[in-house]
Amino acid sequence: xxxxxxxxxxSTASAGVAAxxxxxxxxxxxxxxxxxxxxxxxxQWHPSVCTECSAGCGVIxxxxxxxxxxxxxxQKFRERIASIKKIEGNPLDPVxxxxxxxxxxxxxxxxxxxxxxxxxxxxxxxxGKAAFSSMSWDDGIAAITKAISATDKSKxxxxxxxxxxxRLAGIQRFLxxxxxxxxxxxxxxxFSIERQAAQAVFGWTGMPDYxxxxxxxxxxVGADFLGGWVSPVYYGGQFGRFRQGRLGIRGKLVQAxxxxxxxxxxxxxxxxxxxxxxxHLLVAVGRLLLEEKLARAAEQLPPGVTxxxxxxxxxxxxxxxGVDPNVLRRVARELGESEAPLVIGGASVIHSNSFQAIVxxxxxxxxxxxVGRRGGPQAPHPASDVAAANPNVVEALKAAQVVFLDGExxxxxxxxxxxxxxxxxxxxxxxxxxxxxDSAAYADVILPSHHPLEAEAAVVAMVGGxxxxxxxxxxxxxxxYDTRPLEQTLGDIARKLNVAFEPVTAKSFVQPLLPxxxxxxxxxxxxxxxxxxxxxxxxxxxVSKNMQWSDPTFSGDALQFPLQFQPYLSVQYHDGxxxxxxxxxxxxxxxxxxxxxxxxxxxPKTATKLNVATGDWVRVESANGKLDAPAYVHPAALxxxxxxxxxxxxxxxxRYASGRGANPxxxxxxxxxxxxxxxxxxxxxxxxxxxxxxxxxxxxxxxQDREQGPWGHR
Amino acid sequence: MxxxxxxxxxxxxxxxxxxxxxxxxxxHAENNLPLSDPESAAKGRAVHWIRVDRYYExxxxxxxxxxxxxxxxQCDEAPCEPVCPVYATYHNEEGLNVQVYxxxxxxxxxxxxxxxxxxxxxxxxxxxxxPLELQHNPDVSIRMGGVxxxxxxxxxxxxxxxxxxxxxxxxxxxxxxKPACVQSCPAEAMVFGDLNDPGSKVSQLAxxxxxxxxxxxxxxxxxxxxxxxxx
Numbered sequence: 001x002x003x004x005x006x007x008x009x010x011s012t013a014s015a016g017v018a019a020x021x022x023x024x025x026x027x028x029x030x031x032x033x034x035x036x037x038x039x040x041x042x043x044q045w046h047p048s049v050c051t052e053c054s055a056g057c058g059v060i061x062x063x064x065x066x067x068x069x070x071x072x073x074x075q076k077f078r079e080r081i082a083s084i085k086k087i088e089g090n091p092l093d094p095v096x097x098x099x100x101x102x103x104x105x106x107x108x109x110x111x112x113x114x115x116x117x118x119x120x121x122x123x124x125x126x127x128g129k130a131a132f133s134s135m136s137w138d139d140g141i142a143a144i145t146k147a148i149s150a151t152d153k154s155k156x157x158x159x160x161x162x163x164x165x166x167r168l169a170g171i172q173r174f175l176x177x178x179x180x181x182x183x184x185x186x187x188x189x190x191f192s193i194e195r196q197a198a199q200a201v202f203g204w205t206g207m208p209d210y211x212x213x214x215x216x217x218x219x220x221v222g223a224d225f226l227g228g229w230v231s232p233v234y235y236g237g238q239f240g241r242f243r244q245g246r247l248g249i250r251g252k253l254v255q256a257x258x259x260x261x262x263x264x265x266x267x268x269x270x271x272x273x274x275x276x277x278x279x280h281l282l283v284a285v286g287r288l289l290l291e292e293k294l295a296r297a298a299e300q301l302p303p304g305v306t307x308x309x310x311x312x313x314x315x316x317x318x319x320x321x322g323v324d325p326n327v328l329r330r331v332a333r334e335l336g337e338s339e340a341p342l343v344i345g346g347a348s349v350i351h352s353n354s355f356q357a358i359v360x361x362x363x364x365x366x367x368x369x370x371v372g373r374r375g376g377p378q379a380p381h382p383a384s385d386v387a388a389a390n391p392n393v394v395e396a397l398k399a400a401q402v403v404f405l406d407g408e409x410x411x412x413x414x415x416x417x418x419x420x421x422x423x424x425x426x427x428x429x430x431x432x433x434x435x436x437x438d439s440a441a442y443a444d445v446i447l448p449s450h451h452p453l454e455a456e457a458a459v460v461a462m463v464g465g466x467x468x469x470x471x472x473x474x475x476x477x478x479x480x481y482d483t484r485p486l487e488q489t490l491g492d493i494a495r496k497l498n499v500a501f502e503p504v505t506a507k508s509f510v511q512p513l514l515p516x517x518x519x520x521x522x523x524x525x526x527x528x529x530x531x532x533x534x535x536x537x538x539x540x541x542x543v544s545k546n547m548q549w550s551d552p553t554f555s556g557d558a559l560q561f562p563l564q565f566q567p568y569l570s571v572q573y574h575d576g577x578x579x580x581x582x583x584x585x586x587x588x589x590x591x592x593x594x595x596x597x598x599x600x601x602x603x604p605k606t607a608t609k610l611n612v613a614t615g616d617w618v619r620v621e622s623a624n625g626k627l628d629a630p631a632y633v634h635p636a637a638l639x640x641x642x643x644x645x646x647x648x649x650x651x652x653x654x655r656y657a658s659g660r661g662a663n664p665x666x667x668x669x670x671x672x673x674x675x676x677x678x679x680x681x682x683x684x685x686x687x688x689x690x691x692x693x694x695x696x697x698x699x700x701x702x703x704q705d706r707e708q709g710p711w712g713h714r
Numbered sequence: 715m716x717x718x719x720x721x722x723x724x725x726x727x728x729x730x731x732x733x734x735x736x737x738x739x740x741x742h743a744e745n746n747l748p749l750s751d752p753e754s755a756a757k758g759r760a761v762h763w764i765r766v767d768r769y770y771e772x773x774x775x776x777x778x779x780x781x782x783x784x785x786x787x788q789c790d791e792a793p794c795e796p797v798c799p800v801y802a803t804y805h806n807e808e809g810l811n812v813q814v815y816x817x818x819x820x821x822x823x824x825x826x827x828x829x830x831x832x833x834x835x836x837x838x839x840x841x842x843x844x845p846l847e848l849q850h851n852p853d854v855s856i857r858m859g860g861v862x863x864x865x866x867x868x869x870x871x872x873x874x875x876x877x878x879x880x881x882x883x884x885x886x887x888x889x890x891x892k893p894a895c896v897q898s899c900p901a902e903a904m905v906f907g908d909l910n911d912p913g914s915k916v917s918q919l920a921x922x923x924x925x926x927x928x929x930x931x932x933x934x935x936x937x938x939x940x941x942x943x944x945x
Contacts, residue, residue, distance in 0.1 A: 066848040086743045099900040102739035114843040226732040233736075236900030240730040243944075250944055265768070265779035266732045268945065272775050275929065324775075401766060480845070525756075571734055582846075583739050586750045586760055590733050590768070590781075595760055596752040603774065635770040636777045655843070660752075663780040671932075699755045702767050 024259070032080035033476055038065040042084075047090055047527020048473040049459045050104040052450040053189065053574055054163035054386060055231035056461040057104055057344055058093025058471035058528045061453065062086040065462040068480075082477050084108050084453060089233065090527050094469055095461045101233045102572060106583040107453065109481070112606025115654030116434050117448040118209070119482035127425065128411075130441035130652045134338040137484065140447050145496040147402050147428040147444075148662075156180035157400040159393070161187050161407035161577075164206075164384045165459035165470070167486060170504035171406065172387075174490040177501040186410045188646065188665075189228060189575040191507045192389035192678050195359035198380070202371070203541025206380030209465045210344050213241035214250070214375035217338035218265055219331065219364075220255040222278045222357055222370065223346025227262035227590070228569030228645075235465045239266065254331050255321070256281055258682075259566060259601075259643050260636035261348065266429075271331070272638050274322040275564050275682060276351035276552020282360035283309055283549055284317040285332045289367060294336025297369030302545035303362050309547070320551070322636065322638075338374035349566045349682035352553045355675035363547055380465035383513075392678025393413060393650050398421035405431045406449075411438040412576050412650060414679065415668040417624040432486055435580060441652040444466070449486040452543045454479045458506040468513055468531040472506055476522045555669035556623045556685030563606065564620065565686040566643040567664035570598075579657035580650075588701040589645065591599075595699045599632035601643040602688065607633040610690055615698045617691040620644075624669045624683050627662035628691060630698035635705065642688060657662075718807040718888075722867055723909040723937040724896070725919035726783055730903035733766050733781030737895035737904070741785075744868060744894035746854050748840035763833040763865040780943075783904070785867050785895065786832045786865035787928060787936030788810060792832060794824035802862070809909075810867055811898050820860040829929050833864045839887060867906070868893035888914040909937065 033044065043064050050057040066083025069076050073093065087105050089096030096104075110116075120140040125131025145596075148156065158175055160183045163167040171183050184194075191207055198204040207230060212218060225235040242251035255267035258275040274282050286309045289295040298306065318325045335341045345361020347354035362377070370376025390396055394414060397403060414420040424442045433441040434451055449455065454475055461469035487503035494501035507520050511528055514520070523529045554564060569575060572584040579585065586595050600620055602612060612618055618631045620642065629644070637643065648661025671683040729828060741747065741764050750760035765787035771778045792811045794803050802818035805811060827831035839859045842850075850856070853870040857863045875891040888907050896904040907916035916939075924941040 053727060064852055068848065070846055081848075085849060085851050086894075089900075099898055099902075100736060100740075101900065102735050105736065105739045105743055105898065108743065108744075108849050112845045112848045114846060193827060226734065232732070232734050233900045236732050236734055236736075237902070239732060239902030240727075240903060243729045244727055260777075260779060262733050268776075386773075415768050433848070582749050583742050586755065586762075587735055587738055588762070588765060590735060590766070592769070595750070595755050635780065636774060639774070696752070697756045699752065699760075701755075701760060701762060701765060705768055 015407045018054050026594040035118045040065050046476040049457050049471040052103045052107050052139055054462055056163055056471050057096035057233055058090035059087050095234045096462045097237045103578045106581040109449045109581045111453045121446045123444050130436050141444050141492045143445055153179040153402040155401040157396050158183035159186050159402040159408035163459045164386050166504050166506045166509035170487050178500045183387045185387045186393040186408055187575055188413050189434045190389050193355050193676050196676050200544040201362035204379050206384040207462050209463045210237035210377055211375050215342035216251055216340040217335055218253045218342045219335050220344045223344050224263045224348040226266055227571050229348050231463055242647050251524050264457040271323045277321045278357035279360050279549035280317045281321040283312055286364050286522050287314050288332035289336045295367035298367050300366050349568050350680045352674050352680045352683045353550055354673055378465055391642035394418045403427045403429045409437045409439045415665050417618050418670040438651050446475045447489055448483045449484045450479050455485050456506045458509040471528040554683050554685045555671045555677045561685035561687045563686050564641045566682045567646050570645035576647050579647045579653040584654050586655050593700040593702045598645050598648045599630045599698055601632050601634040601637050603637035603639045605639045612690045617694050620686050621665045622686045625666050625667035630660045668680035720908045721809040721910040722915050725905045725916045725939040727903045727941040730901040731781050732901050735766050736898045737764050740894040740898035744852050746856055759837055787830055787938045790935035793827040797823040797827050815857050815861050818861045836861050
């Protein structure tokens with residue numbers, strides 16, 4: 001559906017003439033679709049929010065007739081239901097602009113996944129074995145209430161992946177009412193380092209937003225913004241306009257990354273920086289800009305920062321990055337001379353010093369004078385902050401007595417070397433998830449929430465700031481199973497505990513943000529509240545006024561473990577939660593074209609040395625564990641750097657993910673990013689050896705990665 | 715070439731494409747593509763009507779990657795058409811290579827003759843563990859075992875757009891029709907439209923100096939134009 005049609009539908013519907021006749025898609029109703037209103041062949045479009053990641057894309061959902069078999073009193077009946085056919089971006093939403101990434105579109109397969117939890121369950125076998133049998137909601141809530149009453153409230157741990165918005169606000173309010181500590185996250189994809197760096201340099205709360213489309217020259221460092229970083233949808237749109245959306249202007253992208261990511265592949269130039277030397281590269285560029293008088297706003301730098309940059313040993317810095325000095329000098333000059341330069345710093349792979357890299361990228365933008373300007377980093381909306389990351393999540397879990405899991409899967413996203421499984425051994429664990437995943441397998445009680453496509457929500461966009469951008473979902477299909485909205489479950493628990501608790505609804509969340517003349521009904525109808533302007537722009541309140549950089553540290557002896565290991569966030573699996581979607585399993589991996597399993601990416605030189613060819617199986621071993629996986633000899637991998645996308649290797653996560661492939665996190669050392677304490681998942685050394693056996697084939701959709709003859713035939 | 719009103723074509727701007735594969739999933743959702751499993755995929759039986767090929771050029775560190783989304787090129791001189799013994803694959807009046815599933819007897823000659831490898835054979839009946847089938851698009855028929863399938867340029871979406879325009883008594887405008895892949899693309903790298911309309915965006919892009927076609931030298935006259943990266 002395009003913008004014009006969607007506008008038209010919204011305007012007709014809001015004028016109150018939404019008819020259901022004449023077979024046209026005029027009905028866009030933020031209400032539950034009653035069965036008698038489903039006509040075969042007629043489509044309806046409903047606004048919703050994608051929650052496959054935290055970016056907060058507004059979507060529209062195509063609903064048509066469907067049929068399911070239900071059993072009543074031992075007899076089978078056909079039941080006609082409104083079913084979801086397709087998810088597209090909401091053309092009114094500034095994050096998605098009408099488009100949507102592969103995983104967002106596959107969310108419908110999470111809704112209709114054959115392995116969804118169909119009702120409340122309690123554990124009947126050993127922890128981690130995923131043996132459950134069903135129970136009633138009343139019993140489930142009674143069990144939880146009993147556990148909470150018996151425990152010291154400071155020992156309640158609530159882990160959530162909820163994006164900024166009504167769900168998170170409701171959770172925090174619930175925890176506050178019962179006197180428990182605030183919820184936090186253990187996800188690998190919360191971009192906590194990016195948030196903390198923005199806080200330190202600009203005093204901003206949330207993710208800075210980069211207006212790539214208005215920049216002319218972009219230097220990306222460490223942030224795979226077209227791939228597994230913040231939002232490939234938002235930045236993909238920005239990138240398209242950056243390249244070919246302006247008459248006579250074509251933006252140039254130079255990407256410095258230690259992996260050939262999607263962003264590096266799309267860039268005009270890729271600077272293969274050695275892992276963990278991103279801060280050095282950025283400081284070197286800063287130094288070159290200052291030296292060549294190309295830092296147009298050098299005076300805005302805190303004096304301490306200027307001093308430390310000028311005090312750096314330039315030769316040494318450049319040498320350490322592994323990038324050709326002449327290339328780096330030219331890039332710095334081009335960046336400084338550009339009309340609209342922009343530096344995007346991020347940590348798609350987290351090294352021990354990633355915080356320093358992002359801080360340095362912010363100082364580069366300050367000296368280039370683009371902060372808060374067109375084509376520069378913009379302040380996020382203050383409401384866009386998510387649950388804080390807790391660097392000591394395992395310690396917190398160890399000390400906890402009651403653990404709530406809402407979307408979080410710490411057993412998967414934290415390395416076993418951190419002791420996470422042992423920490424969960426003797427707690428009362430409650431999962432609100434729709435699936436029995438690696439961590440829910442440890443739960444005592446599973447009280448499944450409605451699927452996001454069945455529930456209401458208000459989600460504050462992670463990007464698109466400083467304007468107000470809240471995508472809103474109101475339920476439009478009947479829940480398929482015996483699930484309940486999380487707000488209701490929390491309300492029931494609070495009532496049993498005799499605690500006053502007012503659940504946060506999408507409406508109550510949005511209402512305070514409404515400007516004069518705007519109504520909730522209109523917001524629900526359009527699927528969001530989007531306000532132009534910078535009324536909410538956060539002022540600059542820098543915390544830090546100096547800059548440091550240090551060499552990265554890697555866990556493991558360099559002689560025994562000569563290679564560096566980089567797990568990374570992929571477009572198909574994100575932090576692993578996309579692995580139960582069959583469309584994502586069969587989506588060819590962008591790097592290797594692998595389906596139904598992920599390979600280890602090894603550079604050609606190392607592969608030759610190890611006598612490894614694509615498809616051979618290798619053992620990747622660190623001081624903390626080992627994994628076996630097929631190899632993909634990646635023509636653009638850095639020599640000595642082994643990479644692997646995160647996503648496979650779930651012990652439990654439904655039929656499509658369980659027991660498939662290997663989890664790269666499972667062999668990591670519990671190394672921390674020095675400044676923030678966040679898991680540095682790119683700071684482990686490994687060794688690789690070829691295995692004689694091939695337990696299974698590396699399945700590639702397009703095995704050829706070089707043109708052969710006129711065109712590479714498959 | 716026929717004198718029909720429309721002649722559908724596509725332009726793909728490789729300068730915008732990021733290789734994110736949103737188009738691949740969009741196609742699955744729209745067209746009820748059969749679900750693969752590891753066993754069938756290992757035998758080369760996974761089906762993606764559109765794929766993103768990646769080509770590495772040069773050697774590290776001076777290596778570049780080219781992402782090329784490849785779908786049925788809807789050739790004007792389609793090699794798949796003349797080899798079908800039962801006329802299951804034919805050229806319709808709007809220039810599409812159409813596959814009539816009911817007519818197909820599964821000789822696979824068409825797939826064998828396609829230089830772009832974009833035709834797929836259903837070796838078995840497709841299976842969707844319940845309730846995944848609730849997602850099926852009722853506008854598109856499910857293909858059973860023994861039948862060849864391929865990209866249709868989302869002919870059902872073309873039809874819907876035509877019906878919508880007719881219901882409003884107006885002619886179809888440029889941009890009204892968007893196949894699922896085009897609709898989903900975050901970078902707006904894909905443009906679909908009528909090559910008979912010289913004012914359409916796709917016609918103009920096809921005339922651009924950056925426009926090339928895949929394996930043009932074979933004389934297949936594809937209607938998908940690739941705009942090469944500007945450098």
